[in-house]
Amino acid sequence: NAGVTQTPKFRILKIGQSMTLQCAQDMNHNYMYWYRQDPGMGLKLIYYSVGAGITDKGEVPNGYNVSRSTTEDFPLRLELAAPSQTSVYFCASSYSRATGEPQHFGDGTRLSIL
């Protein structure tokens, strides 16, 4: 059981480049999330999705875009990479929005923008 799989694990980008961070889950979860984690700052929600075709902004959505064409996949796109987007990105999923439904996390993508 793979759970939540994120690719790539590491990436270095130049300022202005674009890339897509991939996230896939095999647990048939409806809800998926993207977080960024900066040192000493905890996890900040970027975007989330409650099902295929439905996405919504989180706390820090600027500079990012998402799409959800299937239940399994929830890619995060950076269009014009900026140094402020250097971070560790985590994807998570959960079955429902019911209280007490845990979120399952992938192992992250470490992104550096130089």
Next chain:
Amino acid sequence: GENVEQHPSTLSVQEGDSAVIKCTYSDSASNYFPWYKQELGKGPQLIIDIRSNVGEKKDQRIAVTLNKTAKHFSLHITETQPEDSAVYFCAASSSGYSTLTFGKGTMLLVSP
């Protein structure tokens, strides 16, 4: 929106000692409080959670307590072991919302 404060930011204990991490939340409507453990190079993993209709929950060496009146909740780890060394995050969520608000994390170091 919800705001979650977590203290301390770092905690060093000797093996066998107890460790306590505290969190406060601002939204009185919050009713679900999970705790996550993050090991180096890994994503956060749920270790224990509590709902607002419960005051305390235990799972072997870990326990969580909740004080709804004061809007704070705590993680207690007894008989700490070196493998407990990690970053711990608290979080809060309101009924009907699908998102969690996380604290900034506590780095726990357990020395042999």
